[in-house]
Amino acid sequence: MEILTAQQSSTETSSSVERTISGGEALLDALLHEGVSTIFGYPGGAIMPIYDSLYDYRDRLNHILVRHEQGAIHAAQGYARTSGDVGVVFATSGPGATNLVTGLADAQIDSTPLVCITGQVFAHLLGTDAFQETDVINITTPITKWNYQVTDATEIPSVIAKAFYIAKSGRPGPVVIDITKNAQLQKFSYSGYTPCDHIRSYRPKPVVRKDYIEKAAALINGAKKPFVIFGQGVILGEAEMEFRSFIEKGGFPAAWTILGLSALPTDHPQNVGMLGMHGNYGPNLLTNECDVLIAIGMRFDDRVTGRLDKYAKQAKVVHLDIDPSEIDKNVKAEVPVWGDCKETLPLLTALINKRTFPEWLKEFQDCHIQEVETVIQDELNPKSAVLTMGEVIRELNELTLGDAVIVTDVGQHQMVACRYAKFNNTRSNVTSGGLGTMGFALPAAIGAKFGALDRTVVAIIGDGGFQMTLQELGTIMQTGIQVKIIILNNHFLGMVRQWQQLFHEKRYSFVNIESPDFVQVAKGYHIHGASVSERKDLRSAISKMLEHDGSYLLEVHVGKENNVFPMVPQGCGVAEIRLK
Amino acid sequence: MSKQEFTITVYTENQVGLLNRIAIIFSRRKINIESLNTSPSEVPSIHRFSILIHETEEVVRKLARQIEKQVDVLKAYYNTNEEIVWQELALYKVPTEIITEKVKVERLLREHGARAIVIRKDYTIFETTGHREETDKLIKVLEPYGLIEFVRSARVAIIKDSAGFHSKLREFERKEPAEEVIENEFLDKQDEVFTM
Numbered sequence A: 001m002e003i004l005t006a007q008q009s010s011t012e013t014s015s016s017v018e019r020t021i022s023g024g025e026a027l028l029d030a031l032l033h034e035g036v037s038t039i040f041g042y043p044g045g046a047i048m049p050i051y052d053s054l055y056d057y058r059d060r061l062n063h064i065l066v067r068h069e070q071g072a073i074h075a076a077q078g079y080a081r082t083s084g085d086v087g088v089v090f091a092t093s094g095p096g097a098t099n100l101v102t103g104l105a106d107a108q109i110d111s112t113p114l115v116c117i118t119g120q121v122f123a124h125l126l127g128t129d130a131f132q133e134t135d136v137i138n139i140t141t142p143i144t145k146w147n148y149q150v151t152d153a154t155e156i157p158s159v160i161a162k163a164f165y166i167a168k169s170g171r172p173g174p175v176v177i178d179i180t181k182n183a184q185l186q187k188f189s190y191s192g193y194t195p196c197d198h199i200r201s202y203r204p205k206p207v208v209r210k211d212y213i214e215k216a217a218a219l220i221n222g223a224k225k226p227f228v229i230f231g232q233g234v235i236l237g238e239a240e241m242e243f244r245s246f247i248e249k250g251g252f253p254a255a256w257t258i259l260g261l262s263a264l265p266t267d268h269p270q271n272v273g274m275l276g277m278h279g280n281y282g283p284n285l286l287t288n289e290c291d292v293l294i295a296i297g298m299r300f301d302d303r304v305t306g307r308l309d310k311y312a313k314q315a316k317v318v319h320l321d322i323d324p325s326e327i328d329k330n331v332k333a334e335v336p337v338w339g340d341c342k343e344t345l346p347l348l349t350a351l352i353n354k355r356t357f358p359e360w361l362k363e364f365q366d367c368h369i370q371e372v373e374t375v376i377q378d379e380l381n382p383k384s385a386v387l388t389m390g391e392v393i394r395e396l397n398e399l400t401l402g403d404a405v406i407v408t409d410v411g412q413h414q415m416v417a418c419r420y421a422k423f424n425n426t427r428s429n430v431t432s433g434g435l436g437t438m439g440f441a442l443p444a445a446i447g448a449k450f451g452a453l454d455r456t457v458v459a460i461i462g463d464g465g466f467q468m469t470l471q472e473l474g475t476i477m478q479t480g481i482q483v484k485i486i487i488l489n490n491h492f493l494g495m496v497r498q499w500q501q502l503f504h505e506k507r508y509s510f511v512n513i514e515s516p517d518f519v520q521v522a523k524g525y526h527i528h529g530a531s532v533s534e535r536k537d538l539r540s541a542i543s544k545m546l547e548h549d550g551s552y553l554l555e556v557h558v559g560k561e562n563n564v565f566p567m568v569p570q571g572c573g574v575a576e577i578r579l580k
Numbered sequence B: 001m002s003k004q005e006f007t008i009t010v011y012t013e014n015q016v017g018l019l020n021r022i023a024i025i026f027s028r029r030k031i032n033i034e035s036l037n038t039s040p041s042e043v044p045s046i047h048r049f050s051i052l053i054h055e056t057e058e059v060v061r062k063l064a065r066q067i068e069k070q071v072d073v074l075k076a077y078y079n080t081n082e083e084i085v086w087q088e089l090a091l092y093k094v095p096t097e098i099i100t101e102k103v104k105v106e107r108l109l110r111e112h113g114a115r116a117i118v119i120r121k122d123y124t125i126f127e128t129t130g131h132r133e134e135t136d137k138l139i140k141v142l143e144p145y146g147l148i149e150f151v152r153s154a155r156v157a158i159i160k161d162s163a164g165f166h167s168k169l170r171e172f173e174r175k176e177p178a179e180e181v182i183e184n185e186f187l188d189k190q191d192e193v194f195t196m
Helices: A002-016 A023-033 A045-057 A069-083 A101-109 A136-143 A153-168 A181-185 A210-221 A240-250 A281-287 A341-351 A358-380 A389-400 A412-420 A441-451 A470-479 A494-503 A518-524 A535-547 B018-027 B057-068 B096-101 B103-111 B132-145 B166-173
Strands: A019-022 A038-041 A062-065 A087-091 A114-120 A146-150 A174-180 A187-190 A226-230 A254-256 A271-274 A292-296 A316-321 A335-338 A405-408 A457-462 A484-489 A528-532 A552-557 B004-013 B035-040 B046-055 B073-080 B084-095 B115-119 B123-130 B149-152 B156-159
Touching (some): A019 A023, A023 A045, A023 A153, A023 A181, A023 A187, A038 A069, A045 A087, A069 A087, A069 A101, A101 A114, A101 A136, A101 A174, A146 A153, A153 A174, A153 A187, A210 A292, A210 A335, A281 A358, A316 A341, A358 A389, A389 A535, A412 A484, A412 A494, A470 A518, A484 A518, A518 A528, A535 A552, B004 B018, B018 B046, B046 B057, B084 B096, B103 B132, B132 B149
Parallel strands (some): A114 A174, A254 A271
Antiparallel strands (some): B004 B046, B084 B123, B084 B149, B115 B123
């Protein structure tokens, strides 16, 4: 004990000794203090001093050189999602920074903690239209939780401390720190790093108000048909166990939003499935049957609610959220439980009665049987000659046993994968939910693997989305990271085609997309691969992919004009869900 | 709910770029800002925005929450006209010869509480403060007499039942603030908010 104390004090002393370092070095020292081990980035003129400093930190900071800054930020998102840590990105000024925009918007809407460092031209050149100068702060303001431009190196330690604190606390989000080149080069007297734990104008979470917990518990205890709907807040709050105790004691059926997926094991008896436009039949239909709707860490996105004036009008809503601006935003809450669900859920669990709802759960089961007969059976065990996306996921489930991290892109394959993939563990579903960013999956899978090195990471991508960021195969090649890639190729931009079929009289307007020979493309990057289109080859092909020591690309040719059902058509209420 | 005037009062850190961060909360939703004023507040180092918009209470409440969500914002209040005392300042430039020649004009100016702040051979500048209708009225009055230039400031407002921000700020600076600081209107005035 004494030794420990002595060590501690000696560390404190050493860090309080002032030394002269550059702004770039101060940044890297700050990252080390924040526990950063992995950075995704791409160098360029205005960030060169930081990269010069990074040369001396190569042994402590693993910098992943991507092929495009969009790849860097999506990788950082994937990393943050699987690891639970802040994803860190380096990009240069101008085009380097603007290439981050899509990822920032994605991270903002999906509450992903990121710290993005962008280089900027010398402070004296700001506003002169200098080479590679862009107004990064103003471009990124609406899509960041916080951003700040550093023009003086002495600000770097405190600003980076603030950036990490803001990115990961409360409702997480992306932060951009724009550092002018002079500040990166500037030498200053550095007296050590102090993490940030308080900003006076910022309240990441409130003190939980007991009276609202009591009101919520009273409402829940009086419910005859309570229904829990949960989102990513459960995962971000690291409240998976608290959530489970809550629903198990209360006996509530629980359905998830796309980002809440994997917070509760798929095969949990109270997990009744997915909400929303392509969610399961029961959860959508019975949203309009429940009497108390308990929303946890979710934000009533329009893809979840369908038409708001036909959404759960009969129900009293209890809304647990850490972000007060979400409460009453789309759906009026009878009882707002504002707070971190890690804290609010146990308080609520303590006050609710232990109950079961066998009849109510049976309503969900009956809906499920109906859905199996009309949709799921044909999707998972088709009699058609062509392969379905669903059977690929089923085979994958059987081979990974639900232990893999599944990263999806955007479109039909995403809906199918999220509907049918099995998950035993939290932080296993990585997808672009709110923004719907095609091209997300490949780079996100790379980051997801860096964030969970001991886990199998399978990226499931459409033929369209893959071609948006396929340059990141170069990142896989260079780093040797193991990512399993399944391209579900239906030779169409399938989701748009489905809408054109259903709502635009089959006027297939520019959805017919041609693809290169994906296996050959992978081969060009020294990545093994195979292509299958026959059912008899599917299982062995997936098995070979999983067993292969290294990254692997498997292209599966699936039915060209298959549709994803059920579906809540746009402009309809959740109860108007269509099974075909 | 019908639209009416609301004054949003925002206490913030004095940070470059924050004006844009707040302004785009309105422009993103295609909501026009009728007037916007930034100034120091009663507390040194804390800035105060006064934003006037014409909207329904529900929209204003959501806007205020979005504003308060910004990291550098300490607090956002919104109030109806009944809950505040407000003023706008207006300047009028009029040809001096008309003022001197026509006694009536001088009387009109006095009636409207205007005072001359610059008198030159060629023009005179009058200043008046008041509500928009009052300053508007004077434009109408002066127009026939060759009003050369007119400008009006943004609304500045004091909230009638506010005790100021000094004690609040001390609370904000504490790591574990009292409930009062982390208040939220739907937690503290639930009865009022939830009667729909």
